[in-house]
Amino acid sequence: MRKILVGAEAFDLGVEVDAMRRGRTDIGAIASFVGLARDLNEGSGVAAMTLEHYPGMTEKALTALVGEACSRWSLLDVTVIHRVGRLLPGDPIVLVAVASQHRGEAFAACEFIMDALKTRAPFWKKEETPDGERWVEARASDDAAAARWERT
């Protein structure tokens, strides 16, 4: 039931979540997340961004981290969609939706997948700013967010 998709096409949160729950009566909770391109980052205006990825490894990394989520929490379905190519401010970039019987597991798995994706999936953002193009630098806060999930 897991769906992992990387591509240039836009996605629709409503369609994806409806597809998860359609015909089922065992799901009690669906937590979802959409990340969007903003017009401002690190103090500069951003006119557009381009997402590059590593075809093959991207799908492998996403599959691995979704599998890790499924082994840590009792999940009924997971969808991860990540766009690549050129995006404008306001465009959705990434979608993670997690279905479970109970909300605590759905929330935890959804946030875990986003945090893990930020540090383990090979995507890179390049922004178009008034000062020219720039590659987005990795953020220490993303490492910290991912580290929260490490088990001792």
Add this chain to the structure above:
Amino acid sequence: MRKILVGAEAFDLGVEVDAMRRGRTDIGAIASFVGLARDLNEGSGVAAMTLEHYPGMTEKALTALVGEACSRWSLLDVTVIHRVGRLLPGDPIVLVAVASQHRGEAFAACEFIMDALKTRAPFWKKEETPDGERWVEARASDDAAAARWERT
């Protein structure tokens, strides 16, 4: 920008989230949650459930807990919709969507609102089971989930 709605009508997650982000380019993250009626609870089959509420206090309680979320986290928009009346397994019951610049705040506020709603908003569920109707009992796990957010 906050939207709080209590009523019998079905809602559409995609429509609600699109309404949040339409025309905006400052939102980086939208965390959302949908709670659904399940066909099984506490070991019994559930053919249907009826949600009763306390008109007036419901809206007041939801407004208060959304306000609390807005004072704790930097949020750009919040939508809370809770259905009342008779619902069938698979039907969406509750929707919480939170928009923010960053995902950590969106996730935290969305989960806080759900946890607080479960213990502070005056809704009651009655289930139709093979053994007749029964009122759902409050769960200690919901109290524990809500208590996680208490600040010392």
Add this chain to the structure above:
Amino acid sequence: MTLHVLYFARLRERFGLAEESLDFAGATAADLVAHLQTRGGAWAEELAAGRVFRVAVNQDIVALDARLPDCAEVAIFPPVTGG
């Protein structure tokens, strides 16, 4: 004082009553609960010491020692189970 009292969910069903207006001589929510217990039957049973219920005054949940303002809307109901 005059109170408008509401009952919800299981309590509404067991009392067979959704709301009533009451002339009441006590001061606190606990006084009101004690008064209702004297009705016996389901009232005595559901509001007995050790039973879990909530009291809201003018739509805010309060502790049992809360004072009741005149003309208050008082609601008595089981722990909530929404979402």
Add this chain to the structure above:
Amino acid sequence: MTLHVLYFARLRERFGLAEESLDFAGATAADLVAHLQTRGGAWAEELAAGRVFRVAVNQDIVALDARLPDCAEVAIFPPVTGG
């Protein structure tokens, strides 16, 4: 051994190269990085000690002391910034 080496994002741009096949005599990812540094210019600069980059072997991120299997697909790229 023969390696297929890929570069992404800022490194791809700075090296002016997305991929190449290499005949390589070393054993580990660190050996490969040292070899590429000898090309000078952007190679020496971006792969210098203290610069932060990632190495993946057959599409798994590895530490620099990882041994390279023959015919491996090796990718060198900046820390990821997706989502």
